[in-house]
Amino acid sequence: MLENAKKITVIGGGIWGQTLANLARRNHLTVRVWSRHTGEDLGAIIADTDVIISAVSIKGVVPTIEQLQQLQLNSRIIIVTATKGLEPITTRTPFHLWNQAFPANPLVVLSGPNLAKEINQGLPAATVVASYQQKAAILLQKLLSGESFRVYLNSDPLGTELGGTLKNVMAIASGVCDGLQLGTNAKSALLTRALPEIIRVGTCLGGCQETFFGLSGLGDLLATCNSPLSRNYQVGYQLALGLSLPEVLAKLEGTAEGINTTEVLMRIAQEKNLYVPITCQVDRLLRGEISPQVAVYELMRRDLKAEFD
Numbered sequence: 591m592l593e594n595a596k597k598i599t600v601i602g603g604g605i606w607g608q609t610l611a612n613l614a615r616r617n618h619l620t621v622r623v624w625s626r627h628t629g630e631d632l633g634a635i636i637a638d639t640d641v642i643i644s645a646v647s648i649k650g651v652v653p654t655i656e657q658l659q660q661l662q663l664n665s666r667i668i669i670v671t672a673t674k675g676l677e678p679i680t681t682r683t684p685f686h687l688w689n690q691a692f693p694a695n696p697l698v699v700l701s702g703p704n705l706a707k708e709i710n711q712g713l714p715a716a717t718v719v720a721s722y723q724q725k726a727a728i729l730l731q732k733l734l735s736g737e738s739f740r741v742y743l744n745s746d747p748l749g750t751e752l753g754g755t756l757k758n759v760m761a762i763a764s765g766v767c768d769g770l771q772l773g774t775n776a777k778s779a780l781l782t783r784a785l786p787e788i789i790r791v792g793t794c795l796g797g798c799q800e801t802f803f804g805l806s807g808l809g810d811l812l813a814t815c816n817s818p819l820s821r822n823y824q825v826g827y828q829l830a831l832g833l834s835l836p837e838v839l840a841k842l843e844g845t846a847e848g849i850n851t852t853e854v855l856m857r858i859a860q861e862k863n864l865y866v867p868i869t870c871q872v873d874r875l876l877r878g879e880i881s882p883q884v885a886v887y888e889l890m891r892r893d894l895k896a897e898f899d
């Protein structure tokens with residue numbers, strides 16, 4: 591099969607990069623993982639590559655782009671971004687940053703309810719590949735789909751990316767909810783109210799409303815807010831147990847993007863005058879300004895309103 595001849599380079603040797611590499615290897619593709627720590631020559635690795643998958647955390651996106659810019663990337667190479675975060679200086683999403691740096695390359699966003707540890711165990715999962723260049727998304731769909739990994743197409747890369755990014759803030763709130771043992775009613779209320787908050791921000795930043803009801807929006811919200819495997823959920827959960835943020839981070843394996851996303855999102859919300867009550871309480875909690883209990887109290891005591899305002 592033609593797709594099997596494709597060569598893939600995964601940039602980022604964290605758990606998500608390794609997982610995506612494993613998925614491609616299961617389909618007998620030639621896959622190389624490049625990490626800052628291996629000392630390998632990135633230029634040599636990408637010389638004959640067909641696809642670059644960036645699976646670095648948000649703080650790695652700009653350095654990675656700058657490094658690739660020095661290598662004169664061939665414009666036929668498809669770039670896939672799998673990062674879920676907002677760049678702190680520009681407040682832009684990875685899609686914007688990659689698109690600005692490599693406007694001639696096909697660009698695909700990969701995002702969905704994808705807890706890496708479950709995928710590595712071979713448990714069934716689904717994800718979304720979204721692009722304005724449909725041919726590139728279709729190729730990625732073929733390259734990564736398998737018996738236990740189902741890949742859907744979408745033509746809204748921004749909405750797909752923002753769903754995966756914004757739910758990390760809600761996962762922190764959800765961890766608090768479970769850590770404080772607030773019960774099933776509270777959790778249902780939180781997740782249900784989280785979705786319109788995500789949609790308010792996500793549509794303002796250019797995503798399509800429909801996308802947020804799909805796998806990369808509601809799907810990822812449910813996965814991340816309900817699983818102790820989520821690092822963002824763990825941040826909220828451990829804060830609710832009384833640990834300080836530095837104590838939580840000292841114990842955490844890997845990156846919890848929601849911490850940075852909350853801070854960036856608050857700036858965006860202030861600038862664009864967006865109502866983000868859950869994010870606001872998560873932000874105050876992460877800054878150490880309030881306790882988890884006060885965050886809950888503040889959310890409950892807000893002015894009464896109509897459900898669909």
Ligand SMILES: NC(=O)C1=CN([C@@H]2O[C@H](COP(=O)(O)OP(=O)(O)OC[C@H]3O[C@@H](n4cnc5c(N)ncnc54)[C@H](OP(=O)(O)O)[C@@H]3O)[C@@H](O)[C@H]2O)C=CC1
Nearest residue numbers: 602603604605606625626646647650673674705706844845
């Ligand atoms: N884990 C998961 O289940 C999922 C994670 N994601 C997203 O994927 C991204 C990576 O997550 P994950 O692999 O879990 O995170 P990890 O903490 O395991 O790995 C961090 C990754 O970011 C890279 N990185 C960090 N700082 C820099 C830098 N300054 N320059 C270059 N690269 C850097 C690291 O590169 P290096 O290898 O060179 O150290 C490493 O690959 C995040 O945005 C996350 O939200 C998306 C879906 C699922």
Ligand SMILES: O=C(CO)COP(=O)(O)O
Nearest residue numbers: 702703704705820821822
């Ligand atoms: O994005 C994820 C699952 O879809 C991973 O969540 P965490 O980054 O919170 O572990």
